[in-house]
Amino acid sequence: MEPFTQLTAVAAPLDIAKIDTGMIVPGRFQRIHRRPGHADFANAFLHDLRFDEYDQPRPDFVLNQPPYKDARILVTAADFGCGSSRESAAYAVLDYGFRALIGPGFGDVFYGNCMQNGVLPVVLADQAVQALRRQLIDAPGANVTVDLPNQTVTAPDGTRYAFDIDPTRKQRLINGLDDVGVTLTHLPDIEAFEARYRAEMPWLATII
Structure with a gap:
């Protein structure tokens, strides 16, 4: 998987709490076969929030608005990725183009699945996340920097927030290693x- 060190990119604010994995990847997309090097789950990502019942883009949804279309960082509300353990939710996040998520908390299994697929989920205090989202709403298209080696997030106004991460998972992301890679x-x-x-x-080797 692609190593993660430092990322400076457009960040999109998503202020909807408890987006579960079934919303991240609706069930009808579960049979998609994911091929190496192909963004097969990109269309599935938050599909029913991004599109209406006629499969037309919802213009008021944040990811459909021009300033955020190239976002690679998503600033979420509480409990993003809660619900079932479908790994396709992490696939969809990555295939859509996000390398980092910032929020006050994530579903435990989803958090681990993101790590295994090269997506960094950053947990910050809710107050810090709300302040960051407000800045992104006030300045659409603004950049945020996520620095994994130094474990910091830098907001558009220069405010720097520190975050915690398990040392082993940190080194795996920096080196681009999933379980197989390790x-x-x-x-x-x-x-x-x-x-x-x-x-x-x-005599044993010949029968195994």
Whole structure:
């Protein structure tokens, strides 16, 4: 997955609480096959908020407004990503173009799924998130900087907020490593073990 270090980008304010994974990816999109290198879940992302029943864009929805169309950071309200554990919700966030989410809290499983897919979910105090959203509403298209090595978020007015993150997850994101990637860093040890296993217990190696 793509490493995450520092991102300065347009941020979009989404002031809707308790957006669950079923809203992030409606159930009818669950059968989509995700192909490496393709943004297959981009259209599914918040589809029923972005489009009406005739599949026409809702002009009043924030992500359909021109200043926010190139946003790569989403500033959310409380409990974004709550609900079921569908990993496709994290796929959709990434495929739509977001590399960072900022909010007062996220669904636990969704939080982990984002980390596994190269999306950084930043938890800040609710007061800080509200202040950040107000700035983005007052200055549409403004940039926000998310600095993972220094664990800070810099608002358009220069206010800097610190955030916490598990050290192991932090290093994985910085190095672009998911679970498979971490396993592959130990490939020489794995291969050495397999060779030793076959040499010491050939009668077992032939039946496994």
